[in-house]
Amino acid sequence: MADSILKAVAIRRDLIEGADTAVGLNALINRYASAALYDGSPRSDRAIARLETAIARAMAKEYLPQARAIGRKAAEPVLKAEGLTIAELRGGIRQQDERYAKSNLASFYASLKRETGGLSNDINVAFVEALRDGRSRKELVEALVSADRSELISIRQGRLQQQKASRVLRRAEERASRTGNYDVVDAAREKLNRIKGNVKARKSFLARFETRVQAQARDHIRRQAEHSQTMAFRQGGYDTFTWIAVNASGACPSCQARHGKQVKAEEYASESPGNAETYCGSACMCVLVPEGTAADQSRPNSPLHVEETAAIDDVPEVRGRPVEGRMPGPAPEVIRKVTGWKPFESVEEARRIVINEGVERAEFGGDLAIANNVAQALAEAKARGIQMPRSVEVAPAEFSVRSTSPAKTRDGRILINTDAPFWKDPQSYAKRRYIVGDWSTEDSLHVILHETAHAHQQLDDPEAYKRLKKLADFASIGEIHIAGQVSGYASLNPAEFIAELFVGRAAGVRYNTSVMDLARKYGPRKLRR
Numbered sequence: 001m002a003d004s005i006l007k008a009v010a011i012r013r014d015l016i017e018g019a020d021t022a023v024g025l026n027a028l029i030n031r032y033a034s035a036a037l038y039d040g041s042p043r044s045d046r047a048i049a050r051l052e053t054a055i056a057r058a059m060a061k062e063y064l065p066q067a068r069a070i071g072r073k074a075a076e077p078v079l080k081a082e083g084l085t086i087a088e089l090r091g092g093i094r095q096q097d098e099r100y101a102k103s104n105l106a107s108f109y110a111s112l113k114r115e116t117g118g119l120s121n122d123i124n125v126a127f128v129e130a131l132r133d134g135r136s137r138k139e140l141v142e143a144l145v146s147a148d149r150s151e152l153i154s155i156r157q158g159r160l161q162q163q164k165a166s167r168v169l170r171r172a173e174e175r176a177s178r179t180g181n182y183d184v185v186d187a188a189r190e191k192l193n194r195i196k197g198n199v200k201a202r203k204s205f206l207a208r209f210e211t212r213v214q215a216q217a218r219d220h221i222r223r224q225a226e227h228s229q230t231m232a233f234r235q236g237g238y239d240t241f242t243w244i245a246v247n248a249s250g251a252c253p254s255c256q257a258r259h260g261k262q263v264k265a266e267e268y269a270s271e272s273p274g275n276a277e278t279y280c281g282s283a284c285m286c287v288l289v290p291e292g293t294a295a296d297q298s299r300p301n302s303p304l305h306v307e308e309t310a311a312i313d314d315v316p317e318v319r320g321r322p323v324e325g326r327m328p329g330p331a332p333e334v335i336r337k338v339t340g341w342k343p344f345e346s347v348e349e350a351r352r353i354v355i356n357e358g359v360e361r362a363e364f365g366g367d368l369a370i371a372n373n374v375a376q377a378l379a380e381a382k383a384r385g386i387q388m389p390r391s392v393e394v395a396p397a398e399f400s401v402r403s404t405s406p407a408k409t410r411d412g413r414i415l416i417n418t419d420a421p422f423w424k425d426p427q428s429y430a431k432r433r434y435i436v437g438d439w440s441t442e443d444s445l446h447v448i449l450h451e452t453a454h455a456h457q458q459l460d461d462p463e464a465y466k467r468l469k470k471l472a473d474f475a476s477i478g479e480i481h482i483a484g485q486v487s488g489y490a491s492l493n494p495a496e497f498i499a500e501l502f503v504g505r506a507a508g509v510r511y512n513t514s515v516m517d518l519a520r521k522y523g524p525r526k527l528r529r
Contacts, residue, residue: 021063021221022159022214028054029210030156033148037206038123038141045120052116055213059108059220067221068101071228075236078289084236097231101224108220111400112213118397119209126205144205151207158195165192215400222274230268230288238290239265243273245286254278254438254488255286263288334443334507337383343372350375358388365394365418373426374416377448381456384506385526389414389455392448406447409454422447440487440504449506453499453527460524468495468522482514498523 029051036047072089079085089097123144130140169188176185233241245259255278263271273286344350347364350371354362357378364371374392382388390412399405399417406422408415422429426444434442443449457465474480474494484491490500501519504511511519519527 021217023156023163024063025055025058025214025217026152026156026159026210028058029206029213030152033152033206034145037148038126038144044123048116048120052112055217056109056112059217060105063217063221064101064105064108064224067224068097068228071225071230072232074225074229075232079232079236082236082290089231089235093231093235096234097228100227100231104220104224104227108216111216111220114397115209115212115216118212119205122205122208147204148206151204152210155207155210162192162195165195168192219274219400226272226274230272233288233290234265236290240291241265241268241288242291243271243286244289255284258286262291334441336380337506338376338379341376341379344368344375347371354378354392357382359390359392361391361393363391363393365416367394367418367423370394370416370418370423373445374414374448377445378452380445380506381449381452386452386502387456387460389452390459392416394418407451409451409458412455412459414448414451414455437488439489440500440509441507443503443507446503449503450499453502454495456527457495457498457524460526464524465495468498479518482518485515486511494522498527502527 032047032051032054034047037044037051076085088094126140126144127137130137165188169185169192172185172188230241241263243255243258243261243263245255255273258278261271268288272288273284278284278286344353347366347368350368351362351364354371354375359378362371362374364374378388378392389409392414393416395415396417396419398410398415399408399419403417404420404422406417406420408417416423426447427442430439430444430446431442433439433446439446454465457468474483474491474497480491483494483497486497486504487500490497498519501511501515501523
């Protein structure tokens with residue numbers, strides 16, 4: 001059955017990786033990179049509206065219907081192995097699939113309108129700033145169009161490389177399923193991840209718009225394929241499914257923890273690959289298969305096998321945990337550098353203090369709780385000699401609609417997602433994430449301290465941080481397990497390891513020699529103290 005599951009995943013591979021779709025959408029958006037977008041008149045609005053319509057039509061007529069068909073097709077290898085053949089969805093199952101397709105398309109339309117609205121706002125702001133700075137309209141339009149074309153060409157080259165690398169990975173997986181040699185698969189996947197990491201927009205308005213739309217399209221396409229595959233299984237009479245981490249021991253920590261978990265049909269919306277709160281998010285390659293069809297998942301030589309991680313109970317000085325999130329001891333008491341800190345009584349007061357600390361811009365959206373959390377966290381970071389971020393801004397529009405990420409860092413700026421569940425109760429949320437092994441502390445300041453560590457690296461040594469971010473993974477499985485002693489999130493990649501280590505050290509956690517040696521390899525001294 002493992003071979004059947006891998007065949008099912010191979011059918012969805014190109015679709016979920018999104019390489020072909022990315023190239024198509026990139027070409028479509030490239031056609032609109034012209035001065036018409038920046039006319040600053042109703043003509044500009046019409047150009048943006050035409051771009052929006054073209055993207056929406058491509059999703060409605062091509063990409064989402066294709067995802068439905070591929071999702072159903074991906075169920076066939078598993079069902080066939082069980083002696084079942086589902087020609088088409090029928091009755092209530094078909095109605096469920098159609099309802100989901102309509103709501104998924106509506107969701108994409110809503111996200112697309114948000115992005116086109118953001119593009120229009122960016123253009124309007126650019127004109128206002130140009131007027132302030134004495135730049136002519138013609139000069140501004142020429143600069144914007146030139147930046148668009150330059151970055152879009154670079155991104156297009158990256159998309160084409162990603163498409164080629166994705167096909168190489170698929171062929172490597174096909175060979176490995178016959179030969180049992182998965183080393184070549186790891187190498188191909190590493191190359192694909194490296195290419196993905198290089199496909200990023202920097203300054204151009206339309207290029208940034210392209211990357212955001214690509215992310216939304218990929219997520220909606222993946223959801224559609226996943227749902228249609230599950231509906232095909234439901235048509236076959238199955239209502240309980242088994243979570244399979246197809247990447248096995250190479251899967252993210254949260255997917256490894258779910259490997260073999262039983263998921264009921266009614267739990268599907270929140271506990272399916274890509275929809276659950278896993279580290280890999282929408283990049284998840286796991287699959288739900290009908291219960292009882294994955295009996296050979298635990299064979300040591302199976303590509304579906306998840307290895308047992310090394311125990312660290314015999315290292316008493318470590319308050320950490322391995323990749324799967326086992327917690328060997330209680331959380332340590334958080335140690336503050338800034339003692340006697342008192343919350344501010346107004347947002348304006350907190351903003352003024354944060355700016356006095358060295359932050360150029362602070363925007364808390366009128367939320368006093370967030371303002372106090374940020375102010376206290378930055379005070380702690382500064383007391384440890386950490387460089388202040390360029391700005392801290394409440395910016396939920398910078399996150400996808402379904403994102404649960406509380407914050408992220410970009411070019412030294414910390415962006416806060418007020419829609420994330422963390423901000424409803426930071427202390428309780430942090431404690432839950434600590435208990436399951438996701439985070440290195442249960443500190444309510446964890447998020448801002450973590451992002452401040454990223455900002456410090458981005459501003460203190462940009463080139464070193466770029467090199468660190470290009471490392472999609474650690475050098476070895478051994479390094480992953482060492483990083484996992486800090487937290488599950490730390491085991492994702494070296495950049496997250498250093499940020500999680502800093503938060504742990506700031507809270508008073510002591511780590512063993514192996515952890516600190518790994519920190520010296522990847523991170524600056526200030527973040528290791």
